[in-house]
Each structure stands twice: as C-alpha cells, then as structure tokens.
Amino acid sequence: MKHAGWVRWLVWWPKALLWRLLVPAILLILFAGSVRTWQVMQEERQQAITAQNDLLDRLGAMLVQSMAVQVAMGQSDTLSLLAQPVVQMNGMAAVHWQWTRPNGEVVEQSIQHADATTVVRQHVSPSMPPGAVATAPRWFPGLIHLSGLSRQFPMVWQGRTYGQLVLHTDPTPWIDFAWLRVSIQARMVVVVIAVLSTLLALLLRSSLRSLAQLGQAAQSLQAGQVGARVEVAGCQEIRQAGEAFNSMAEQTEQLVGRLRRARSELFQEKERLEITLASIAEAVIATDAKAQVCFINPVAEALLGRTREEVLGQPLRLVMPVVSHNTRASVADPMALALTTAKVVKLAEHSRLLGHGRVERIIEGSVAPVHDGAGHVVGGVVVFRDVTERVAMQQRMAWQMGHDALTDLPNRWLIHDRLEQGVAQARRDRSMLAVCFVDLDGFKAINDQHGHDVGDEVLVIVAQRLKAAVRSTDSVGRLGGDEFVLLLGSLSSTDELDQILTRLITAMAEPCLTEKATHRLGASVGVALLPDEPCEPDTLLRHADQAMYRAKALGGHQYRIFEDQDDQETPVQLQRLERLAQALHDGEFRLLFQPKVHLGGGVMTGVEALLRWQHPEEGLLLPLEFLPLVQQHVLDEQITQWVIEEVIAQQQRWMAQGHAWPISFNMSCDSLFAPATLTCLKDRLEAAPDVPPAMLEIELLESGAQNDLHRLGSLITRYQALGIKVALGNFGPGASSPLHLKRLPADTVKIDPSFIHSMADDPADLALVESLISMVRIFGRQIIAEGIGTPEQGLLLMRLGCHHGQGHAIARPMSAEAIPVWAQTYQGEDSWRLWADVTWNVNDFPLLMAQQDHIHWVQQIVSATQGVPLRLTVQEVCDHTRCRFGQWYYGDGLQRYSQLHAFKAIENVHAEIHRVGLEALQLNADGQTEAAQQKAKVLLGMRDVVISHLVDLHRAVAVAAVPHPHPHPHADARGGVSTPTSEAWHATVFDAVSLEL
Template identity: 40%
Template sequence: MSQGKRLERQSNNRIYGQDFAIELVRQLVIPTFVLDAGCRVIVWNRACERLTGMAAIEVIGTREHWRAFYEEPRPCLADLVVQDRGGELPCFYSMHDVRFESASDLHAENWCRMPLLGAERYLALDASPICDADGHLIGVVETLRDMTERKRAESKLQLIASVFDHSQEGILITDPNGRILDVNAAFTQVTGYSRDDVLGQTPALLKSGLQESAFYKEMWRGLEKTGQWQGEIWNRKKSGEVYPEILHINAVSGNDGAVTHYIGMFTDITDLKSTQQRLVSLAYYDALTDLPNRVLLAQRLHQAMSRAKSRERLVAICFLDLDDFKVINDRHGHEVGNRFLVEIANRLLASLRNSDTVARLGGDEFVLLVTELVSAEQLEGILAKIFEVVAAPFRIGDIDIAVSASIGVTLYPLDDSDPDTLLRHADHSMYQAKQLGRNRYHLYDLDAAKDLQTRHRELERIRRALQHGEFRVYYQPKVNMRSGQVVGLEALIRWQHPEKGLLSPLSFLPQIEQTPLIIDVGEWVLHEVLAQMGQWLQEGYRLSVSVNIAARHFQHIDFVFRLEAILSEHPDVSPHLLELEILESAALDDVVLMREVMAACQGIGVSFALDDFGTGYSSLSYLKQLPAETIKIDKSFVHDMLDDQEDLAIIEGVIGLARVFRKQVIAEGVETPEHGLLLMRYGCDCAQGYGIGRPMPAGSISHWISDFQPDWKWPLWADDCWDWNDMPLLLATHDYEKWVEHLQACVTGRVRDDPLFELSDLHVCRLSQWYAGGSRERYGNLREYVDLEAIHARMHHLGSKVIAMHRSGRQVVAARLWEEMSAFKDPFIEKLVELQRRVARVRVS
C-alpha cells in the first residue's frame, strides 16, 4: 500500500474514531460533557440535559457550561486540569469533600443551585484529561453524579447521632434479647454507669427492688401488645442511690415485623418529686409551724364528723386565739413572734392525743379538733390543760413572754352544721370569749352569732366599697376668724353608697375601727389627700390639710415606714403641709408608744393635732408628754357654750392650757357667728364648723376660698371695736332664736314647759341685763338703742302672755298671741343688727 493510501486510512480511522467516541458519550446514561483544550463545550449528552435542564444547543461551543450549576461565573474543574492547577481546588470551590484521584484527575463534591431548574443538588464531578498520542492535552471529559439523596441520608444519620449524643434524656438501645448495645452520655450522667460498664448487660442491673415482679410482667405485656410502654419507675444508680424516672420504651421492627431493637428513653424526676412533695406540704401544712392548714383541717373535720355520727360521739371544734399577740410582735419584732408561735404549736400538739388535730389558720389563730368525746363535760379537762400550757411563761433568748388564750367552742352533732359553718360558729364564740374578759372559753350561742354574722356582712360590704372606689374625700375649711384667712382644711371621708346615697363616716367607720380594714381605708385617704394637695399646688393653692388617723392604724408597727412611702409617691407635696389628727382618748392608751411614733413622724416634717380634746379623763396630766402642735376643742363643748357655763369653763380652761404649753388651739363645731365671737373673746381665733363652711368636694374648695367672707362682727375684735361689756348685745340673736324655738315647741305641744321659758322674764334675759347695766350711759342717746329697747320689751310682754295662756290651757289664745309675737321677728333682728353696727362705730370713734 502506498504511503498516500496509508495516510488517508489513518485520517479516516481517526475521524471515525472521534465521531464514534462522541456519539458514545452522547448515549451514556451518566451525565457527561467534553471540553476542548480551550474549555469550550464540544459534547453535552442527553443525561446532562436531563440533570441540568440545559439543552446541548445552548452550551456547545461556549465556555458557559457553569450556568447549569451556578448563578454566577465560577472556575470549573476543566480549567484546573488544563492549567495543571489541581492544588488550588479547595480555594475555588466551597465543597463538602475534596480529593485527588491522580496527578491529573480531579474529583469534587459540592452543593450547587441549578438556576434553570430552581433546585439545589449535591453533585460529584470527575474531570479527566484527554491527550493525543504525543501526550498533549486536547480536551477534558467531566462526568456528573447526583449525590443529593445520599448526602441528605448522611445528614439525617448525623443528626440522629447528634440527638442521641446530646439528648438530655438518657437513652439505651438493646437487641431483641434485651442486651444493651449502646447508651448515650445522659444515661451515664444519670446512672453513673459508663458505656463500657453496661454493654452486653441487660437493664436489670438498674433495678431498685421497689417494684414487684408483677410490675415488670405488666410492662412486657404492654410492649408485646402495642410495641411501646411508658410509666414511672424507680431505678438504682451505680452508687446505690435510688431515684425515680419517667421511662418510655419503644420496640423497633424490621420489614418482616420482627423486633430488631428496643429503645428506652428516661428522665430523672427526682427534682420534680421533691417539688411535688413541697407543693403538697404547702397545700396542706402551715409553712411556719408545720401544722395542718385550713385545707387539711377541712378534710379531717369531714372525717371526724362522719366517725362521730356512726359511733355516737361528739367532736369539739375549738377556735383558739392568743390574747394580745399583736403586742409581742410590736414590741419584740416578727422574728420573736414567729418563734413564739412555733413554741405554742408544739405545746398544743403535746397536750392533745394523736387522734386529735391542731391546725393553724394564720397569725395567732389555731383550731383544735378534739374527737371521740362521750360528753361535753369531758372537754372541760382538756381545755383546762390547754389554758395551762399556753399560760406557762415563755423564754425566747433573754425575753420573757406570758400570754393567755381565748377559745370558742362548738360541739358536733349538737351543732348540726356543715364544716364551714362549724368553723364560723367556733370563731364567733371565740370573739364572745374575748368580750367576756379573755383567758376563757365560750360555747357557741346561736342568737349571739346572728349579730356577728351581720357585722361580718357589713365589714365585707365596706371592703367591697373600698375596692370599687365608692369612697370620697370631702374637705372642711379651717379659718382664722379674726383675720378672715383660710388656714387649712380637714379631710373627711364619705361613702357614696349606690343605694343609700352619701353616708357620713359615723355610719361605717365605727364598724371597722378595730379591724385591719381601718388601715387600708386610712392609707387610701392619705393617698387621695396628697394627690389632691399636689393638684391644688399646681393651681396656686398651698393648703395645709389634716387627716384623721385611727388608733389601730397609728399604732401599727409599720406606720412610720408606710407614711414615708406614701409621701415619697407625692414628692411635690411638702410633709410640712400634712397634719395628722389623733383622738386624745386613743393617745392615752399607750402614751410612751404614741410619743415615739409622733416624734418619728415629726422628724420627717409631719405635724399633729389632738382631736376631741377635753373628752379624755387624763388629758391634763398627759398633755405635756404628747408633742402635738395643735389642740382641737371638741365640738360637744362648743355647741352648748353659749348656754352652758360648765362647757364654757372647759373651753376657757383648754385655751388657757394651750397658751401655757405653747400650743395652737382650734375649735370645732362653730355653727353661728355668736360661737365665733365668744371663742375669740377667750383667745381662740381659729375654728371650723357649719357656721363657717360645710365639708365639700375637692372641686368646690377653690370657689369657696374665693367667695369666703367672715361674719362682719369677727374682724372687729382685731380693731378693738368690742369688749366684754358688749357681749350680751352680740349674743342677743342667739338668745332670741333659742327662746323662740322653745316657746314654739311648748305651744305646739312638742315639749313640756322647761326653765328656758323663764327667759320671758325681762330680768333674766341677757340683753335685758345689758340694757339695765351701763349701756344706757354710753349708748342711750342712740336712736337704734331706743328703737330696739321698745321692740324687745314688747316681745317679752307677748311671750309672757303666750306662756300664761298655754299654762292655763287656753291653747287657742296662746296660738293667736304666738302669731302676733312672730310678726316682730324680722324687725327685731333688723334693729339688733343696726344697733350692733352703730355701737361698733361709736367705739371706733
């Protein structure tokens, strides 16, 4: 064969061989593509098209085969093969696995997102060089394998392994025969057994011995029937310690349904059990004394009642309250008080039988259930022992304490009530024992209980009124009568009752004065007053306000602390503007304590007034010890001071004492201008009362202050327009109205004759005495003086005739004369005022 023929045949064979190879690649089921030495795609088989979604026509002849795998251009394996840069592969790809097959072959696995398919795949790429006979690189062939499912399976297995290793639950896996194949770290941490300790063993090594064999038989029956079991079980740690756990067991079956493994998962519930025990203790036992509480007491009372009826026995429900326990807390503190209560609880327990119950309801209240009594007399000896052990002296540290107890008793089934009612009856009887003198017991009395039940309902209604915002604060002005200046306000609580309307404090405060509710009400008033004072300050009114504080509230151990806290909530109001009023009678109960508390409050700027002064039997002897800045004269003395010389003498004495002890004095109950005149005459210039201003809502105060005008006669004292000799003239209006009031009552039959009718005698009347005195020499030349004298004499004459006709039974004539006399009322008052003004002008001139 010639040389030319051989060259042609070699050429044809090479071309045929290439075409054959290319067609072979196209037909491969493995995604494969071929690139030339310039990294241009020359083959892109059908498997590639299916895997990538990119048709061959789109990629052949281009270097953009990367678009099938990535959204942005990235180097490909062929580039690295062509350039002999295999060592740079980790820098070019973010791969899960990279390895070199040979010096020239590369393999890479990489997650990629195929933009054309919109899906993520994990692909394995193999790149191999294609070289000619001389070893020159003429192309690169790359194959693709979709490893997504394999990789996801691997990830799932890794996740399962991670869960196994890091689970907070202990896990053990056994074969069908119960031999342990594996355990996790939590198993070791809980049980103390290492993995090597338990491999090949059975879970029986954990048995505590607390469950019987029947328990495990039932467990295996459940597993065989349902393939799972769960429950609470006690196991033993390697250290020997027994612990509770919640255990879940699941059987794992193969395709043939046969069990291949058992998986047990458990949680140590030791802390949960301890918490449950604590909760049970809190639910049924008193935290301080460890005695049964109200809940457990109710259960035992039910049981005792049931046994008592079936055995024809009595059950004594004894409600015990310590006398004056509050004093122990106040003087020695709560710590000593708590230790004392624990000692009391121990003594009571030691005094009763095991079948009886001692329960604590709270504070110093205990309930004794004494069962199996044959008669009520049997209880006498038991209660005598109780009184004896309670009264025995206590010594806590260096403190000696002695108390007594009051006990209320009701007997079931003589008192055939439900458990709650029995406790209420015993509680009621305990209060009766206290009212009878304490240190005794009292059997339940149904009639007396009705009063207590009514009182309890009233207290509850008042408590709801406080919660629902039904209370209001009204303010009564206090003024200096001589100067006409408003010197302050007194805060007075009112109840805006939904059905009964506005109620005064006397209708509800006495019911709560000896209960803790008085403290809640008192603090509410303080908050309301301080908030209102702050509002007035913003309006330009700097007003001092006094607030009444009940004795129980003031004597509370936390009073000063709570007062400071309330003041701190209203920082814009100076404590110096707040005055606390305490009853003189309350202050005398414990002068030492009151003095200490008052001094502490004064230290933060709050001042004090002794309210209702003069009503206490020891007021004079204790006045010096109580550091109050102000004394308030009780309105009961002021009311009758114009007619009662004894009340007037008391007022004069109180004013004198205030002057000696350098205290301010203010009078309550000023109802008429004459009250004010007489008070100023004795040196009391400040007052409050209906004659000055009634209690009013806070919104009315600013208008009242703007409109207030004192009685025209009051400021004249400051100008020396009056003296003592003018007092009968100034009091004549009061005398006249008093006289007419009683005269009318007598004529209409509302009252019988009384000495006031002697005022009809011209010689008894104060105004008549003024006329008969030295007034004629000073004012006899005044026309008003002469006019009033004539009207005055005519009225006395008619009044005498009215009384005479009435006493003789001639009621018709008396009534006619009464009408005639009544016609003089207005002229008399007008002439009286004219004369008073005229006398004032004369004295000034």
C-alpha cells in the first residue's frame, strides 16, 4: 500500500500545478546562481594570479638586494637565513638562488617550504576569517586552472650582478580561498532556491487551492450539480477569477433553471396543443417542408378514413386528394402553393375530399406555412372541416328562402329578384314584359267554409295549374294568401299575352277537386306591360295590383291591362272618404305627442303632435292609412283645422300646469295654401292670448314644396309674421337642394326618417345625411332628426352635428297626460351622454353600428321561427364570420379593439349564437315549430349577453377617447346633472332592444 501511495504521488507530482510553477523558477535561479558562481570563480582565479605576482614582486625586491650584499661581503652562508622566512610565508613554495664565487664557481642553493622549520603549514588567507580553513577538493584546481608562478630576479648591488634569485609560489592558499568563495556562493544559491521555493509555495498555496476548487467547481457545474461555488481567496487576480466564476455559475444555474422551466412549459404546451388539436372539431394535418405528413389529429383521421401510422411520412397530396365539387377535376395542391409562396392559401370553395373507401365529403379550410425563427418555411398546417351537411342545409335553406313552403313556387323575395332581372333583360332586348297580378275569386269562402287545410290543398292545385298555363320560360310566384304573380317575358305581341292569360283564366275556372268537396274558383288578373309602363319593378307590381282590382270590380274571372284611369278613385276609396268624414264628425280622431330631446343633454325640448284615427272596428290607425285619401279633398282642410284647435287647447292646459313645451304639428302644402287655415290660426290664437305663437310650429312636408317655391316662401313668411315657427319636414328625398333652403325661410329642418333608418346600413345614405346637416348649418337653420330608432343612429347623428331628435329610441307617441310624467323621469340615453364629450374618431363608426347589426340578425332568426320569410343570405346564417356583425368583428373590430377584454369576450358567444340560430331554423324547416321557438328564446338570452359585452366595449372605447373625463354639462329634466352608469346604460339598451323586437 505504501509503495502504491508513492507511485501515485510520483505520477501526480509532475502533473501538479505547484510543481509546474516551481521547477521553472528553481531552474532559473539555479542557472543564474551557476553563472554567478562561474563569474566568482573566474574573478578569484584572476585575483590569485595578481596576488601571486604582487607577492613575487615584493619578496623579490626585498631579498635581491639583501642577498646581493651578503654575497658581496662573502657571507653567502647567511643566504639561507634570509630565504627561510620568505619560503615560510603563506603562498611561497620555494626560493632558489645561485651566485658565482670569486674563483668563478657557480653555486646554486634552494630552500623549499617543506624544509622550513615551521612545524605545520597552514593555508590561511589574510582575508579569510580567523580559524577558517578551506581545503579545496582535488578536482577544483583543474576546474579553476590555477597553478604556481616563478619569477627570476638578478642579485645586483652597486651596479654589480652577483647572481640570480628565483622565487616559486604555491597556489594552494588561493585555490582554497576561491573554493571558499565558490562554496559560499553555491550555498547562497541553494538557500535562495530553498527560500524562494518555500515563499512561492506558500504564496501559491492559497491561490492554487482556489484554482483547484475552481477546476472542481467547473467540473461539478459541467456535471449539472447545483451550488457549485469556490472560496474567494488568493491573490487579487485569483479572487477576481473566483468571483467571476461564482457569478457565472449563479447566472448559469438561473439560465439552466429558466431553460428547464421553459422546456417543461414547452412540453406542457406541446401536450396542451396536442390535446387541443385532438379535441377540436376541425381536422388538422401538419407537414414538413417537403409536404410530407408529420402530424394528424383524430378528426382528420376520421375524415380521411386512415390511421396515424398509415399517413405519417406520406405526401399530403396522396393522403388528402381533393377535387372540385362541381367539375370533380383535380385542384392545385394548396400545400405546395403555401410552401412556395409562404402565404396562407384557402381551399377552393366547396372542395370535395376523396376519403378512403370512396367516402366523399365537402370540406372547407385553409393551408398556412410554418416559419422558423429566421423566417424560413419549415412546414405547413392544413385545417379543414366537413361541411357536407352544412352545404346541404344551405342548399335547402337557399331553396326555402326563395320559395313558398306550401306550393314550392318562388316567394315574394325571389319573384322580386326575377322581376328585376326580367326588367333589365327587357330593356336590353327591347322586348315586351308582362307583370301579372293574380287574385283568386271565391277562395275566401272556401277557406272560411272548409278550413285552412282544404284551402291549402286548393292553393297547391292552383299553383300547379298556373305553372301549366304559362310557358316554361315564364315565372310563377306566390306573394301570400291567394295572391300570385306571373312574369311573362319576351312576348312577341299582346295577342300572345292574350292567349296565355285566356288559357290561364280558363284553367282556373275548372272545378277544383279535394278530398272533402268540389270547389269552383275564378281568377282576376291585372297586367302591367313594359315598355308601356315605367321600368321600376315596384311600379310595375303596383300598377298590376291596381289593374287586378279594376278587373275584380268589373266582376272578376277576367284580366285587365293597366290604364291611367285605373289610378283614379275607386268605389272603395269613395266609401273610405265618407267614413273619414263621419269619423271627424263623431270625434274619432286623437292626438298623440312624441317628445323631442337634446340627444347629449338628455332633456326634452318640445313635442310633435301626431294624428291618429281611433277606428271602432280596426283599432288605432296611423295617418298613412287614411290621410293619402284626403289629399286635394275638402276633408284635408277640415282635419287640419281640427288639429290646430286641439294643439292650441293642449298648449293652454300645459301652460296652466307650468309647462312650456313647444308643439309642432304636420300640415300639407295644400292646407297651408288654403286661406281658411291662416284664418283659423289667427282666430284660435286670439281666443287663447295666454299661448305665445312661438310655442307653435308648423311642419311642412318638403316633398310637397317642389312646385311653387316663391309662393310657398311668401306664405311661410306670413305665418312667421304671426310669431309661429315653421319647420321643413322630411328633408332629404326628392328635390332637396340649397334652392329650397334659400327660397323657403323655414326656422327648422327635419331630416327624413328614411335616411336615418338606412344610414347605418348604406354608406351613401350616411354621406347624404352628413351633407344635408352641413348644408342646413351653412344656411343657419336649426336641424332635428326624426325617426331615430336605435341608440346607434343617435350616436351617428351626434357625430355628424345633429344634436336634436325624436323617434322610438327616445319615446313612442303617447297621450298628453303621459308627457309631464315622462319629461320628469327622462334622463336620456347613457350611451349618448357618454359619447357627448368624446373626441370623435370616424374609425369608431362601425362599432356604433355593430349592436344594431347583431340585433337585426337575431330578430330575423326569431321572426323566421314564427313564419316570417327569412331575409338573410345562407352565408349570413351559417357562417358567423360572414354576417354583418361578424364582418365587423373579424375585420375593423379585430384590428382596432383586439386588446380589450370586452371585445375578446364576444367571439365565443357570437359563434354559439350562429350555431343555435341554425338549429332553430333547421327545427322550423323540419316542422318542429315549438322546439324552434324554444331555441329562439335561448337565442334572445344569448343576444343580451353580446349586447352587455358591447356596452362594456362602448364604455372602454369612449373612456379611452375622452382626454379629460367630466360629467356632461347639460342638466336633466329635474335640474340635476346626469352621469351615465353601467347599470343604467345596460337597462336602457335592453329597453331599446325590446322596443326594436
């Protein structure tokens, strides 16, 4: 075990960082010390040589003269005494001399150090410390290259040479001294190496420990261990490295944690997406960049009739073969197109999917490319749905929408469309078109006697006979009840028309057999011809209807072509005039009053008196049901005078109660021109001096003011001279122009209700209303809008500059007694007051109309379940993105309000409304009327939820648009200041919806 430990140590030690740092330092110090030692050794060698030369020079100078004197005096025996002290000197090896005796004999003598009398030779250098003895090793003299020197001196005295002296030095003392210096230098190098190694080891120990910890921590961090940190110690650089590592480790752990959480979230998101894609009702197939299938959800598997394993990796064009629904020709590969163009591609409308096992389905959907982070297309996703049943339902609904459910004949909507086409074609071909209005003679008696079931059987038989009587190119339609319409086009002459109608009337006169009895009928037919008649479809139908009444008045069972005299009074009209005179005499007329308000202020500014006929049998009749009969009739003046008397009397009663509300009342131009009218007004005002004339306002129809503008303008001035105000009503249709405003000095102009009703649906009408308002304001007249039916219409009018109005959205006509109570409690539409101080943005107009579009759609579905013909297209019913509300929501609405919570909350409810509405129509089409009406009730509840979200959206948009929110400055009817609340606005909107429905 000990040997193994040493082996591991020997293996580890060269790899240790300390060793790798110390060895170069030791080698460097050793090299420097060696160089220095060599220099010291060379210096000592040179100094030894110099010292020997100096010693020889000194001793030679000292002995030469003394020995020369001794030789000259003949005392040569004393020479050894002189040489002995010299040779005993440290560094001397021997002294040799020779001289010549008088007899010419040359004598040589020498004395060596070993012959000296000194006991022991000590190599002591004068510069060495006392007691320091150095003995150089044997190899050192060879290394230093130092040897003894010899010097020859002549023994001269008084100019005579007596001999020669030779001195020999011993280099040992100098060699020893050099060795001492070299050994000291070597020991110093060793000491320096030891000290520096120790200091460096101590200095690097903590740093190396930190570096070792740093390495271990790096390995731990790389292995994924949490909390890998190092102790900050050592030199500044090591501490900075440790701090940097700890910071990096912390950031790395945080990053790894975020990555793990992100990976977990991505995994969960992937799971959710896969579950979502597996759960949604639409089929989803994803492909790679080569259009090969890489994902398919269960719905797609079911539609394709193939399993996931069968389609993965297969080309989409083989997995999902699609052909044209109509031609069954192969269509262009939408996935290839999407991948090539990097754009969303929709499947061709009503594409037919050829599924496995020859199962075919009609599908719709789209293909979208999938991009990576760099924007490159890496695949695609096709989303499609099975719309086979929906298409079949659409086709069935399209048929039902355009055809009568009982007879399968085209209904009023489709026949009107065909009439427009027939008129256009007749104008292009300059051919003859006959519009025939057919009414059955004797059908009412059959219906009353045998019941509606028998009546329906008879109508079916009549429809078959009508179709058989006309040509295959002609159209037969049922308007309702026992009224039918024939469109006979491309007639060559009236003789051909006579043949067709004669054949028809003959066929209708034949006995009609049902299960219960045999019935006899006839037909009265009215005909309007093109090009003899005006080419407007409605005019042709109206003239055909009038001609039919003339045929029926002549005994029926015949046809009559419309003539001008058919437009004159009929006996029925004469009877109606007599009844109107009786109603005036018996006091059957009534005045109802409709408030006028300031839209933003929420206060009542006046009322309009509206005439009604309280018929004993027919109930309350509107003016359009009887006033057109009295035009250019004496009854017109008489009714006008009665209205004047009642208006002034009611103004007296209100003023006596402390109310000062101006009353306006309608008057035809014929009545205004009648002298008796002006006289009646003067007399009644004189009889009621407490009624200021300015509290009365005459409202003229603008359409009746087109002939004699100069005369009418002068007459208006005469009425204004009495103090009575004059309003120009129904301004807009016909010949509305600045000329009317210039020639007719009316105080107020009222916008025609037809434009108010349609301006939300028709951009042309909206632009026309805006131009009318601008024109009226240019002429300095007051302007008021009548017929405001929805809060949205009021908002539009406020935006366009009209702030006064009346209509069902404000209040329906009511009795005079109800007006004070209503005025006291009226606060105005919160939506109008909310938007009154808002900086208007024209881009918010569609939002104002969205609610009305939604209500209209729901009402159409509800009415359809009650037997009313549906006036929505198939796409508007089946596709929640194609109705008017859906087009706004997924178009302008999505672009402008997608970030608002109230907007997002609408989508799911709106889509569900379409689903419930479609179910209601399907139930109704299948004859399950009660179930359909139950669905309609559910639909109404869902409608209110959408309206609630729209109310919240209105508030969010309005509040965001107001730079400085503050209450509207207009006081309410009780003198306070009104501020809109969400609850009140919800209630107001729901009340308006109830009135609309």
